[in-house]
Amino acid sequence: MKYFWSIVYNFLFLPLFWLAAKLFSLFNNKLKTGFKARKDLFKYLNTKILTLDPAKKNVMIHCASLGEFEQAKPIIDELDKTDKYNFIISFFSPSGFNHSKIDTPLRSKIIKTYLPYDSPPAVNKFIDVTNPAAVIFIKYDLWMNLLKELKSRGIFTMVVNSAYDIRRFKWKFPVSLSYKRSIYDYVDVIGVTDEEDKLHFRKLLRGTEREIEVFGDTKYERISKAKEVSSDKALINGEVLTDKNVFVVGSSWDKDDDVIFPVIDKISSNGLSEELSLVTILAPHEPTEDTLEQIEYDIHDKYPHIKSIRYSELNKYSGENLIIIDCIGILMGLYKYAHVAFVGGGYQTGMHNVLEPAGYGIPVMFGDEKLSEDAEHLIKNGGGIAVEDSKELFKSLVNLLRKKDYRFEIGKKSLSVFDSKNEASKKIAEIINNRI
Incomplete structure (x- = not known):
């Protein structure tokens, strides 16, 4: 043949x-x-x-x-x-x-x-x-x-x-x-x-x-090494995230944003805002100027309780609840600030690297339509959570942020995928x- x-x-x-x-x-x-x-x-x-x-x-x-x-x-x-x-x-x-x-x-x-x-x-x-x-x-x-x-x-x-x-x-x-x-x-x-x-x-x-x-x-080794390299790098001023729950969204596409933004808006619009003190860090898959402007337009047009600021302008931070990353190459280091992560691509093109946030021992969420092999591995180990829509994401995210012990338990299971690899x-x- x-x-x-x-x-x-x-x-x-x-x-x-x-x-x-x-x-x-x-x-x-x-x-x-x-x-x-x-x-x-x-x-x-x-x-x-x-x-x-x-x-x-x-x-x-x-x-x-x-x-x-x-x-x-x-x-x-x-x-x-x-x-x-x-x-x-x-x-x-x-x-x-x-x-x-x-x-x-x-x-x-x-x-x-x-x-x-x-x-x-x-x-x-x-x-x-x-x-x-x-x-x-x-x-x-x-x-x-x-x-x-x-x-x-x-x-x-x-x-x-x-x-x-x-x-x-x-x-x-x-x-x-x-x-x-x-x-x-x-x-x-x-x-x-x-x-x-x-x-x-x-x-x-x-x-x-x-x-x-x-x-x-070798990707497990690469993530472990990247963690070491980024551990001492301060990517965000500590005062911005002090006493906040941090939700990092990595490599998101428009379909991910359509699920995530209603959840951020809902959490910020009622009594949960003060209880959860949520700050979301959003890293678009391709942070071109056109993409960034479209995200900002959609937020302004549809989500009145989301206030955004670009990463490059964080020196002007005044309490915004969404930080939009407008550069490349820092996503891996941003996960160290997260209490919970969401990895994009699960509703659209195929998932980004779910192991990067898992390496920090935090719960990892993602869309349920195009699961990668690593995402399925995380789910099997109890460290990954696939969500169908905004309703499921809201329920899972609030539960993880409210219950610290539960969040730590899921995070440990997430980290366990690195054992012996x-x-x-x-x-x-x-x-x-x-x-x-």
């Missing part, structure tokens, strides 16, 4: 993918940016590669976007301890390439690049220039021609944080499973998060010699050190 899927991939999927991406780039700035950057990719790479230490081996880590890069950081930190490698971080998405930052000092040299269009000539040239001794893929974004060429050259490959998501159609449908079997059969080591996923992958790859290992998930990067680094 490998030969069949190679034909389908190169003569049907890739041309259609390229044409569709080119068409949508006329209307989508991210796609347009990606095409523009790849136009001069090798000119850029030939310059950047000269900054690496020629005496060290190159380890490439591929991340689809910014979220996967955050999961790669513990691996980079662990491998950096050996002082044996250069790091080449490749991205598919412009958001990952443009916003990725290393926030800990490294001894090793590191560069970042876009992954080229997955045609055989581009892939061959890319591997020639980057000369990786090993390639680590974070979670997914596996490209057939790249994997095929790496395999033919005997370059070690590993995919980590792999999850076999049986809830999704593509992990059930026989045709897509056949394709996935072909793709994963090019990978030397598949690192999964738990024993259940290992069994699923073992069944998928039955009859092959693929090595499947349970590493855990902080060793993944060490296991991954050990394999890399032994194989190259």
